[in-house]
Amino acid sequence: MSQRGGAQRPNGAAQGKICQFKLVLLGESAVGKSSLVLRFVKGQFHEYQESTIGAAFLTQTVCLDDTTVKFEIWDTAGQERYHSLAPMYYRGAQAAIVVYDITNQDTFGRAKTWVKELQRQASPNIVIALAGNKADLSNKRMVEYEEAQGYAEENSLLFMETSAKTAMNVNDIFLAIAKKLPKSDSGGQSGQRPQPGVRLNEQNQASEGGCCK
Amino acid sequence: MVTACKTTFRLQWKCHKHQVLNFLRNLHCHSVEGENVIDKAKKYICLIERQGDHALFIYSSFKSPCKTEADLFLQDVLPIDGELRVVTEPPRDKAFGTGSILLAFQVKENKHLYEMSESNVADSCQKKIKEAIDLQTQNAGFGLPSSFSWLDKYRNEIKGNIARESKVVDNSNPFSTDVFDPLRYMNIDKSVQLVTDEVKMGFEDDFSQMNVQNNDTNFQTNMKKSSSKDSLDFLDGRETEFTESLDKMAAKELGLKPGTNMAAGLKPLTARETLVECLLKKRQSEYVNLETFRVFVGTWNVNGQNSTTLEEWLSCDKDPPDIYAVGFQELDTSNQAYIFTDSAREPEWQDAVHKSLHPKARYQKVKSIRLVGVMLLVYIKETHVQHCKLIDTDSVPTGIMGMLGNKGGVGVRFSLHDTTLCFINSHLAAHQEEFERRNQDTQDIESRMKFKQFLPPLTVHDHDLVFWLGDLNYRIDLDINEVKENVLKGALGKLLPHDQLYRQLHTHPVYKTYTEGEINFVPTYRYDPGTDNFDSSEKKRNPAWCDRILYKGVGIRQIVYRSHPTLRISDHKPVSAIFDAGIKVVETKRYKKVYEDIMKKLDRLENDFLPQVTLAQKEFQFKDIKFGEPREQILAIANIGQVPVTYEFINKLEEDSYCKEWLSVEPYTCVVFPGDSIEISLEVNVDKTIAYRFNCGHEKIEDILVLHLQDGKDFFISFLLLSQERPGSLDNVDVLAEGVRLYACPKELFRLVDHIWQYGRHQEDLFRQPGLKTDIHQIRDCLDTGIPEMLPGSIHSVAEALVLFLEALAEPVVPYNMYETCLECCNNYFMCKQAMSKVPDCHRNVFKYLCNFLRELLGEGKRNNLEIRYLAQMFGDVFLRQPPMSRLSSGKLGNARRHLARSDDMKKSAFLYHFLAHPYDE
């Protein structure tokens, strides 16, 4: 009584299609990239988060209304001496979060150069989000919200101020990216792969034949 | 047997250091040892050239046909050097067939035998290998030996492959194979690239027949079949359209974009999707409600009659059913019915059914299907239409030869909400004694009924609820009079035990899973048409319950089971049954919650099972490195995760090696099991290139290695090399005040030259015998520290130290920018002198100093055996060094490069010859 091949999914519920996207986090050291990922994936925060020396990898899935987006997250090393290695990780990425620390103007400048580099070197349809992290430290704020927002608008970036510490906007920024990513068949590395069992497209399969009575 | 492969198979090597410049010739072959075939796996032999040197790479594929790079394992690497012999032999075993030969590669005692089919491919392969060998011999003759150190990486890989295999055995984590995608992280781009490359190459042989493509074609034929079957059906425009788009849809579902070759095995997401599906099913009860749907099932053998109104049969109940499944047999008994696919009876009876459905509800046809006289119509209440999906049909003829459709079965399947339903209408073999034939028919129909729009096709068994109706033709094994008597008395219970189907239901495997409700109606066969009288013809057929309805599945309750005697046109009476069936209806909200929960759990599992290691150290400093003295440090890597980890040093973008030449890493890839740790040796070798870098004024040399965990994260390992003291350069001179010699030159140089002059000018074979490594280290230390006063070691060691010192100079004695000029004018002493006059003073002074020294040595030629040609050649090469990035060092054109190098060598010695032959004065 199995339903081999005939996957049964209700209308309106999250559908079986999983789209997979590579997402990379970039930004100066200590702005909180690893902390954002840790918050998003495990719901945790560490005051003493070790600096990343390498590129950490985690996955996390976001369920949208119509599709499921699986992120392969690459958290990169922000230290300047590893800068030249960053292309290894943003190459082929469909999404990027460029992070700065709202209490540090330099990190915002660095974020801008990351954005420029992505625009030049990354794949042209990459979805870029700008995250002004450590929003919980607003008393030490050095980067005005409006300034960053204006910059994001000019460059058509998603923008949110986040806090890995309080979890503010952390899920939201990933969700916003998930929504913005193209889920069409041409969606590159999305889950358009040979299926062991074909599922006939359900919507198009309305019953045929005329109605009677 | 072995098949020859005609294509050139280009692969992109993952993390391989050197570009594959030459073609890869692949041959399917077995390796053979002695009389026995030892390894049946297909082999691919590739001839690979790297900067003039060749090697044979032997890959083994465990899959046939080999579809992706991942299927290939590097099995052996054979450098084409002086050691390799290639012989061909006729096949030893006739079983290999004709047209094949044995190709033997012999390296010392080891003989590698490969059997190859199709001799012309083998011939050309042999020819290429022979060419490579000839080239090698030629080069060796020129004194240009091949080093083949570039093969070390691959040899390591072979070791790695062996290690990987052992990992497979030990891997007990069930998720490691299906949840985790081996290609998903760093490698994924490469794989994608590979696939597109393959497309570009346009394979014409078995490589192109990737599984997926096969599926594709199968699938398409299936689709065509089903649509041709649909043509038996009542067709309207919409239906045609529907089938067409289905084709496209399916291709899309398969991930088959036009012109895209999908390598099989690239299915990470599918793995998760399948898993999610499975988990969802397991937790169905959490989001599914069972709702009762009323199902009307009817069957009637109409004996080829014209249609009539059917209300008495189809809408005699108070409440309208949700689903109708109406089956007919002998719809059309005319001879044409066997020949033509169209039957006028079909629309006629369909119309009659349409009109007679229950008046209190509106219905839509789900699907109809007809096989000659066997037709099945399925209707559903309009309100349920949107939940009715994945409709498919199939038919199985069982008539004469199992082909003709006068007997057989047709089926309609669909899903309603989260339940799958299947209706089968069958007309089985006739005649009293043929019950075994009927059993067989049922078995055939059940096993051959395939809903092919699914891959793999769905069978009857794959459904939650199955209803089997039809003229099953089973009879009552009792005397005709006895039957009639009991019917009259209403003693049906006495007849039932003699009913053939009643007995099969309990005994025959094909019926075991089916249930039938209690029969409370008189036999429905055979009547005199137009009456309720049993057959009065001469044949006097025994009355029988031919027309039956069976069902199987959880949650089915039969409400009624009856016949409809008032419909008299046929020799059969119609039968119907009403069921209440439990249909699983998903509650979207709860479903979503479960779905999200499953995703979360899978994420956690996936993250938990990511490879995790700790490194004892991520930064390595090599202080006080010294020329010619290798230094080792250990990188300890401990697996603290739950899965075996394969680590690997990977190339940075745009770099063709994972590390610089001065570093060697051993092993560069390996498997570390949970709880284990491994020590990786990092050895820095300060060779000329490094010494040169330091001499160029670099205080330190840095590099970062990327240590990649397969299917996981990367670590950056930093290296910092610090030299104790720069060996010196010519403009950094100590002017010697010690009267005799007037040249300004580095102190080290002076000490070396002075020492050789004092203690070695009479030494036989000076500059011909090599020195001792230990001596040279001491000499270097002595030069660095000035202690002891006299240089240690043998005179040959000092002589070699002098040469090494000159070779390690950042700028050679004759500066790089003068290199080409000097070579150009080497035939003319005057012009050579002119060239030298353009050289900066400090360099010219040293040049002069050394030339004078060498000339003086030549003056002692009787004793030390030195001759001018030898010295000119040797020191020409030391004084004149080709600039880095010149035409030679960047050239990859193996032979041309060699030639160039050779002629340059001659020019260098010609140049110096002048200065050794004549006293050099400006």
Ligand SMILES: Nc1nc2c(ncn2[C@@H]2O[C@H](COP(=O)(O)OP(=O)(O)OP(=O)(O)O)[C@@H](O)[C@H]2O)c(=O)[nH]1
């Ligand atoms: N108050 C506050 N502190 C934060 C926040 N996010 C991160 N931190 C702290 O900032 C420090 C650096 O955070 P990381 O996540 O390691 O920064 P990173 O960008 O990954 O740094 P690198 O790995 O070196 O590139 C840690 O001490 C965190 O605890 C935040 O939202 N608010």
Ligand SMILES: [Mg+2]
């Ligand atoms: Mg970090």
